[in-house]
Amino acid sequence: MKHTIPIAKPVLGKKELEAVKEVFESGMLVQGKKVKLFEEKFAEYIGVEHAIAVTNGTIALDVALKALKLGPGDEVITSAFSFIASGNCVLFQRAKPVFADIDPRTFNIDPSDVAEKITAKTKALIPIHMFGQPAKMDALKEIAEDKGIFLVEDAAQAHGAEYKGQKAGSIGDMGCFSFYATKNMTAGEGGLITTNDQKLARKARLLINHGQSQKYRHDTLGYNYRMTEICAAIGSVQLEKLDEFNEKRRENAKLLSNGIRKLHGLTVPYVMKDVKPVFHQYVMRVEDNYSRGRDELADLLTEKGVGVAVHYPIPIYRQPLYLKLGYGGKKCPNTEEACRRVLSLPVHPLVDREDIDYVLDVLKDIS
Numbered sequence: 001m002k003h004t005i006p007i008a009k010p011v012l013g014k015k016e017l018e019a020v021k022e023v024f025e026s027g028m029l030v031q032g033k034k035v036k037l038f039e040e041k042f043a044e045y046i047g048v049e050h051a052i053a054v055t056n057g058t059i060a061l062d063v064a065l066k067a068l069k070l071g072p073g074d075e076v077i078t079s080a081f082s083f084i085a086s087g088n089c090v091l092f093q094r095a096k097p098v099f100a101d102i103d104p105r106t107f108n109i110d111p112s113d114v115a116e117k118i119t120a121k122t123k124a125l126i127p128i129h130m131f132g133q134p135a136k137m138d139a140l141k142e143i144a145e146d147k148g149i150f151l152v153e154d155a156a157q158a159h160g161a162e163y164k165g166q167k168a169g170s171i172g173d174m175g176c177f178s179f180y181a182t183k184n185m186t187a188g189e190g191g192l193i194t195t196n197d198q199k200l201a202r203k204a205r206l207l208i209n210h211g212q213s214q215k216y217r218h219d220t221l222g223y224n225y226r227m228t229e230i231c232a233a234i235g236s237v238q239l240e241k242l243d244e245f246n247e248k249r250r251e252n253a254k255l256l257s258n259g260i261r262k263l264h265g266l267t268v269p270y271v272m273k274d275v276k277p278v279f280h281q282y283v284m285r286v287e288d289n290y291s292r293g294r295d296e297l298a299d300l301l302t303e304k305g306v307g308v309a310v311h312y313p314i315p316i317y318r319q320p321l322y323l324k325l326g327y328g329g330k331k332c333p334n335t336e337e338a339c340r341r342v343l344s345l346p347v348h349p350l351v352d353r354e355d356i357d358y359v360l361d362v363l364k365d366i367s
Ligand SMILES: Cc1ncc(COP(=O)(O)O)c(C=O)c1O
Pocket: 056, 057, 058, 059, 082, 083, 085, 086, 128, 154, 156, 157, 177, 178, 179, 180, 190, 191
C-alpha cells in the first residue's frame, strides 16, 4: 500500500464525541455551561485571570485590538511572515500595520527591528509565536513598557508553549488563540482571548455579545462572536490532551531533526534555549547549496506521499490586498528569504515512528 502522511490532521476520539452528545442531549446549544467551563479551564492552564471564548482566532485578535481602542492613525507593529490574520486584524481597526523583520533562525519578530520601527503613532506590538516557538518576550516586553505601548501575543500556533517557564498568551497585555481544526488543539473552529486585566476582559466580553451588560441592556456597539457549546465541549476535551499532543510533536520534531541534520543543505528548526516549543509546524529551510530547489523538493515529497506545505510563501505586505493598499514598497529581507526557503513536514501527533523513518528515507533518496 502507498504510504501517505498528511501534513496536518486533527486527533479526535470518543471523548470528544461524548462531549458533543452531552450538548445535544442538554438542548443548550449556546450560552450554557460548556463555554464557561472551557474558559475557566483554559485560563487556569495558561495561568491568567480571564479567558474569553470567541468564534475563531481572527476574531480573538480583532476583539483584543478593539478592546484596546485602536483606530485610524494608530500604528501596530507585527510580522509579515505569518498567516494573513496577523496583518488583517490591524486593518479591521482602520489602523496601520507596520511590518518588522524576523530573526531568520526562529522566524519570530526581531526585537531590534521592532525598536527601529517604533514611532510616536505606535500603539501596539503583536508578536506571533511562530510555529509554536515563543518570540523573545523579555526584549519585546521591555520595549512595550518603555514606550508605553500594548503587547498582544498572537498565540494561535502556540497552545502550551513556554517562554522562561511562562505560558505563551500569559505574558503580554492580551493573548489570542485559535482552535482551527489543525491547530495543536481544536474546537472545530474557535478562538479565545486571555488577559489579566479585568477592564480589558470586560470590554472584550461586551464586544462579543452585542455590548450587553445585562439582559437586553446594551451599553456599547458589539457583535455576536460567541463560541458555541459544541465547540467548547470539543475544546475542553482537547485541552485535557494538549500536553500529550505537544509532547508527541516535540518527539517527532526531534526524530526528524536527528535525521535531517545529516543531509547537506537542509537546516532543521532552531530552538532557543529558554523556551519550550510546541511545534505547531516542523519548518526546515532548504538552503541554496541543497541539491534541489525548494519547490522541486516539495513536489518530489508529495509524489512519494509525504504531505508538505509552505508556511508562508508570500510576505503579508506582498499579498494582493496589501499591494492595493500601498504596502508593496515595504521590505523585510529575512522575511522574504524565509518565504523562499521554508518547507514544512508532517509533525502532528498522528505521525508515528514508521512515518518518520519513511519521510527520512524519502528525503535521503531525493538529496
Ligand atoms: C498566526 C495566526 N494568527 C491568527 C490565525 C487566525 O485564526 P483562525 O483561523 O482561527 O481565524 C491563525 C490561523 O489560522 C494563525 O496561524
